[in-house]
Amino acid sequence: xxxxxxxxxxxxxxxxxxxxxxxxxxxxxxxxxxxxxxxxxxxxxxxxxxxxxxxxxxxxxxxxxxxxxxxxxxxxxxxxxxxxxxxxxxxxxxxxxxxxxxxxxxxxxxxxxxxxxxxxxxxxxxxxxxxxxxxxxxxxxxxxxxxxxxxxxxxxxxxxxxxxxxxxxxxxxxxxxxxxxxxxxxxxxxxxxxxxxxxxxxxxxxxxxxxxxxxxxxxxxxxxxxxxxxxx
Numbered sequence: 001x002x003x004x005x006x007x008x009x010x011x012x013x014x015x016x017x018x019x020x021x022x023x024x025x026x027x028x029x030x031x032x033x034x035x036x037x038x039x040x041x042x043x044x045x046x047x048x049x050x051x052x053x054x055x056x057x058x059x060x061x062x063x064x065x066x067x068x069x070x071x072x073x074x075x076x077x078x079x080x081x082x083x084x085x086x087x088x089x090x091x092x093x094x095x096x097x098x099x100x101x102x103x104x105x106x107x108x109x110x111x112x113x114x115x116x117x118x119x120x121x122x123x124x125x126x127x128x129x130x131x132x133x134x135x136x137x138x139x140x141x142x143x144x145x146x147x148x149x150x151x152x153x154x155x156x157x158x159x160x161x162x163x164x165x166x167x168x169x170x171x172x173x174x175x176x177x178x179x180x181x182x183x184x185x186x187x188x189x190x191x192x193x194x195x196x197x198x199x200x201x202x203x204x205x206x207x208x209x210x211x212x213x214x215x216x217x218x219x220x221x222x223x224x225x226x227x228x229x230x231x232x
Contacts (some may be wrong), residue, residue, distance in 0.1 A: 014042075027060065027062075027064060054097070054105075060097075062102055097180065103125060118162065136216045140213065
């Protein structure tokens, strides 16, 4: 198991905690690959829900930048596989965000079935300022945001406070002291549902997001190819 991921199988649910304090919980290639494998193994007899949360003041700051610069192709593949496994997992994905979600960290929160936050949560997507196109944000984040908020957050790089996402129905906000109880209530509700019916309903509802993520990565590949031809 990756040293930065911890797992807690409590009751009928699985909790995955991201804990890379030296890098603001940025996910390594190894961690993304490991979590993908675990999510893909979940079947009808597995946990009724998966909770993803971060340790400390940051939920997740995306992919580890050092690895991304040294191994860009492997990082991109690992991120694609992780997002796809979160979208396609047989169990509903809950994300608890008590701090900042940055870049691909916001994407992880964005593909969740349910985003549960506290008032200290914040979301930012600095990719465009780094010269990285926003294809993935278009696929994952745009559907739940107004055009104006999306423009400010993705194009202008403004940090979005958790309450703003709560106001538009993209997240459910709780007081810090109420968060864990709220999570358990949601998990209890999910565990009482028919697993087969829930799986089929989610597969139908999330199909468009899965296709959007595939198209986004294809667009990124085409962009990089054009860039390489221009540089040569």
